[in-house]
Structures are given as C-alpha cells and as structure tokens.
Amino acid sequence: MKRTHTCGELGSDYLGKDVCLQGWVRFSRDHGGILFFDLADAHGITQIVYDPEDVDVGSDRSTLEATLDEFSRESVVSVCGSVRKRVPGTEDGRNPTGEVEVLVQSAEVLSRSKAPPFEIGEQKEHLLPAEDTRLRYRYLDLRRAEMIRTLRFRHRLISLARQFAESKGFLEVETPLLTRSTPEGARDFLVPSRVHPGSFYALPQSPQLFKQMLMVASVDRYFQLARCFRDEDSRADRQPEFTQLDMEMSFVDQEDILETVEGMMSHIWKGLFDEELQTPFPRLRYQEAMARYGTDSPDLRFGLPMVEVTEIVREAPYDIFQRVLSKKGSAICGLNVTASMGAGDLGRNEVDRLITWVKKHGMGGMTWMRMTTEGLESNIVKYFTSEVQEGLVAAMDAAPGDLLLFLAGPKARVLEAGGLLREKLAEDLGLIEEGMHQFLWIVDCPMFEKDPVSGKLTAFHHPFVRPVGDLDDCSIGESYDLCLNGVELGSGSLRNHDVDLQRRILSMLGLSDERMEADFGFFLEALGYGAPPHGGIALGVDRMVSMMLGKESIREVIAFPKNKRMHSPFDGSPTMVDDEKLNELQIISLAMDDIDLDDLE
RNA sequence: GCCCCGGUAGUGUAGUGGCCUAUCAUGUGAGCCUGUCGAGCUUUCGACUCGGGUUCAAAUCCCGGCCGGGGCGCCA
DSSP states (O other): OOOOOOOOOOOOOHHHHHHHHEEEEEEEEESSSEEEEEEEETTTTEEEOOOOOTOOOGGGHHHHHHHHHHHHTTTTEEEOOOEEEEEEOOOOOTTTTTEEEEEEEEEEEEEEEEEOSSOOOOOOGGGGHHHHHHHHHHHHHHTTTTHHHHHHHHHHHHHHHHHHHHHHEEOOOOOOOBOOSSSSSSSSEEOOOSSSOOOOOOOOSHHHHHHHHHHHHTOOOEEEEEEEEOOOBTTTTOEEEEEEEEEEEEEOOOHHHHHHHHHHHHHHHHHHHHHOOEEEEEEEHHHHHHHHHSSOOTTTOOOOOOEHHHHHTTTTOOOOHHHHHHHTTTTEEEEEEEEEGTTGGGHHHHHHHHHHHHTTTTOSSOOOEEETEEESSSSSGGGSHHHHHHHHHHHOOOOOTOOOEEEEEEEHHHHHHHHHHHHHHHHTOOOOOOTTTOEEEEEEEEEEEOOOOTOOOEEEOOOOOOOOOOOOOBBBBBBEEEEEEEEEEEEEEOOOOOOHHHHHHHHHHTTHHHHHHHHHHHHHHHHHOOOOOOOEEEEEHHHHHHHHHHOOOOOOOGSOOOOTTSSOOOTSOOOOOOOOHHHTTOOTTTSSSSOGGGGOO
16 A cells, blocks of 8 residues: 555544555554554654554454554554544644544554664653764654754755745856865865876865856856865864855856845745845944954844953053053953843852953953942942043943943953953843844955964965955955854855966965966966956855754754764764775775885885 | 863663662563553663773772763864
8 A cells, every 4th residue: 555645744634534654653552452653754743543442444353453563663664544533632732633543444564673772752852862873873863853854944945045046047057076186275085096096186175166167157157055075173063074055156246245145045034934134234344343242253143342442541550451551462342241231130259250251261350340320330440530431431331230341461362252251241141032143244354364473374265365455455355254143154255357366366375386387277277268257155054054943063954964073973984995995096005004114115 | 183071771861989789761571551642550671981000899089092072273
C-alpha cells in the first residue's frame, strides 16, 4: 500500500476516510488491550489506535496483533485504517492532528530500528544529548521537529532570496570550486592535481574574482548561493565550509547596492516573519561606530552610546584622570545608564561588580557618578568644578536618576572595554527586546590596516575595494558591512574597474610587479578589456538563518556541520588515505609514521 | 600556538577523600494494565575518558594525554 497522507495533515475534515500512513513509530502506549502509537514523519504526528473491541479485521486479528507487536521505537511502518474522532475529552490540543486518530485495520513493518542512542521526542534544550552525539547520529537528530523546522526555514530563506533575485533580473551563475590559490586572505584548502603533479587547486574562499569577471563579461547582475572554504579555526559562528549569498552588479553606485540588499532582506522578512522591515536601514560611518560603540558591528537594539569626555575633564585635578591623561593617546569615555534603563537598580554593590568586571577587560578601574535633582553626586565630584560638571551633564545628556560610568586609559582599550561594558549592561538590565531585529549598515570603512609590529599595510576588506576619492590622501574605501543585532552578516564594496588603480593598490599592499603578475595577472588582464564600474556584497547565509532563529551556533542550521576541530563526527572525515591514492598524486605525507625525513633528501 | 570550562550506565544527571557494592530520571529486556499522548505500575540490565602520581584509602586531589565546547590569535 502506498501512503495516502502525511502524518501532519489529517483533521476533522477526514472523518470516516480510509487512509494509509507511513512513518516512524515515535512513542507507543500499550494499555493491555487498546494500543496507541504516535506515528511521525517530517510533517507531523498522528495517533494510531488499535482497539480490539472496535476493529473489524475478522480472522486477521492475530496477524495484526503480531505485527503491531513489532512496532518498536523508530521503526518505519505502514498502517491503513479509517480516520475517526477521538473519544470526547481525549483530544490533544497541542497537536494539529489531535482531534482525530486512525483506527488501524492493517499494518506492516517496512524497516526495523535498533533502540535509538537517544530519545527523539521534543525534549527541552537542556535534555538534549551532547552535541557530538547529535552530530554522530545526525540523521536521528534531524528527525526532531525542531531540526526539520530549521531545515525548512533555511530552505524558504534561500528560495525567497532566489525569488527576489530573479524578479530583479539577477542571473544565477555557478563559479568553480577548483580554483587558483592566491596570496592574502585565509588559509586555502588545497586539492592536489593528478594530471599536474605538484600543482594544487584551491577551494574558493569566496567567488570574488570570478564574479568580478562575470561583470567584465557583461553579466550585469549576478548572484549565487556560493559554498566557501576557509582553513581557519572554527568558532560558534564559523565553519570551514559555509554558504554565502553572493551578489554583484554593474553600472551601479553604493546606494543601488544597499537598496537592493534592503529590498531582498525585506522580501525575506515578509516571507518568513510576515513582518515589514523599516528601510532604509540606519547607516553609521566606521569611525563613528568605533567611537560610540567600540566595535565595527554594534548592536543597535539598545542605545547606551559612549561619549568621549576627555577634553571636558582634562584640567580637573582628579588624580586618576590626570595620571591617565599624562600619557599620549589616552581618552576618557562615559556611558550614561539612564534612569529608564534601570540605573536605580545598580546599587553600590552592582557598580562594584561592574568595576571588577571591567578590570578583567583591561581597565584599571571605573569612575562613576549619579545625577540627582541637586546635580552630580559621588565621592569624587569634589574634584570637578561646577563648570566641568555642567559640561559632563550636557555632553552625556544626564537627567536625574541617571548613572554615569567613566573609563580612562589608552583610547583603543577604552573603546573596546566600553563596547563590551555596553553589551554587558544591556544584558544585565534586560535592554534587548525579545524577538527584535535591528539591521545596520557600517559604511566608509578604512582601505588599509597597518600591522602595528611590522608596519605593513594590509587590506581592511580585500584588495579590490574602490577607494573614495584619490587613493593617495584617501584612507577610506567605498565599502559597507551589513550588521544584524551586533553581528556582521556580510560585507561588500564597489570594486576597482580601473586596472591602473587596481595595480597601485596591490603595490601599496607590498606586491612586487612580478608577484602581481604571477598571482593576479589573469585578473588584471581581464580588467584591461573593458571592465564596467561594479560592486556587490556577500552575505553569510548560515549566520543569517541562525540569528533569525535565535540559535547559539551556526552548526544548528547546517545539516551536517563539522565540529570545533573541523572533524565530521558523522562520516569521520578527514581521514588518512591509502598510499596508492597518494602515489597517484605523487604526494608524500609527513604525518605518516613510517616516513623518515632523512630519506627524503 | 595560547587561555578557560567540561568528560560518571545508551541518554541526561547526583556524587568534591572513607558513608560508592555509585544517586535519580529516561532508555533496554520481561511482565501487568482497555482512552492514553514524552501514559502508568512491577521487575531486569547497564557507567566513573585514558595513563601516571599523592594517600592507609581516589569518581573525588595533582600532572600529562585523548575527546568535546567557549574564546584569543587567525578568519583579505
């Protein structure tokens, strides 16, 4: 018998119908005579009942009972019978199919299951098995409704993105996975070439150069759900292979690209949450983000910006500030925890705890004052003239009941610690509204970063970003990062379509002409054959999905992720391979036990 | 490469030097039970990550390895 319905679709409309369901035996309840089974598939759970007094199976009764006796947990079974209303008072309101049950008339075991290593019901998060157990038996873990829901959510996000791209005339183009290894960037995953012994392909860290060449090729709107590979250590939000929603457009300016991305996000939000996103998203210049929030991806679901007050307090005879300010590059920044945020709940003990906390984050301590109707109060306000106090109150917009916190030290350290303190306060005071999503563009990022030790310039984003204005006195690129709730979802930029400008940038990054030719010759050559002005962006799909679903790690939204050590508990990869395979590739592994390095000379 | 946290039946846990022949729950096998729904009841099975050390005595303390997680570095 073929199945006629899924386990999620039967309801009162189907009363009296003969149906056949197939799925997994989730739970069974044997009352001695009457038997209940929860039959589950990816669509839901339907109660199957065997009632010896009600069922009309004639002489097949003992056969049917023998079959039902084989219905062990997670076995795959087929049952046919009629849909009937449950006995009044026994309906299950939590289950969409809870009004009805299927009175079984015939049954078959399609596939037996061993006792599963963990339970597959909808347990609470803290009752889940350890993650490596879940990953080893991922096919069982994925049977859980929560995981099916996640897979479906991700699928819908991707199809909405495709739908939107299609409607805007984007062409989905696949770019190679076997590509050229280039310098800079992350460590490559290398793939040895059998035909060219000693040569290697690299798996793409992103399709950056290919999509730019598609622009040269006149494909003026490209997108791809691109698998990317980076051989760097994992984090909760980083996997060695991940998926980017990659886009590139020609004949556009920055505004066009941001608008397109905002449109796509709105389409996705509408489709998944039935929620209108407010566009355009707020924008913040990189420098301003660093100055006010101490990070390049601030969480704007709450306020609490930092205010630099260095100049206001410079002359105040407060010993701690004076000591800090005597050193060059120092700064004093304040945070105003307002009364409405709950400053009143931060008593002396809580403030002391915060001081201990900031000390762990590189600060010598923290100065604080309270604003009252009488003005500022603290055991140290006596060191500040009324003029300075007024300056602080004005700069920090302090009102009675507010608590002012000050960090002093080397500017970069103050901003970093202040940014972390800001996030800690938001969490402690519950400033983040549940379910809120706050997008933000960070624009005008620097072109270059200087290594503090070697003094060497490196590209802030990548070497293909177009500078704003003239390169020589320009430190800013025409680039943008999309942030959601304080997490970077992706970044993009306008690119250099002028080959000479591109060469100058590569050379500023320390590439000799020879090196440039060797590593990027093919790319520079392409730019020389009529490259249109173009730009684009790449968004992290795994991060987007995990943030939208409030997951702790992107592993939760990837069907078969690697663990922290880049090992796959499911298939056991990576593995050693036979010598035969290595020989064919003319590779000798130094990790092999029987290799004597001296023999290799 | 570094720092932090963890590892006890299949699964989730309790146990911080002797009361451990290791707790509880769930699961597994067996049995009972005619309206349950992560059914209930009885019963069975089943574990201290590995190697050293300290101690009269180690699941418990110390060192190292392995494994897992979080982070720093790294991730243009």
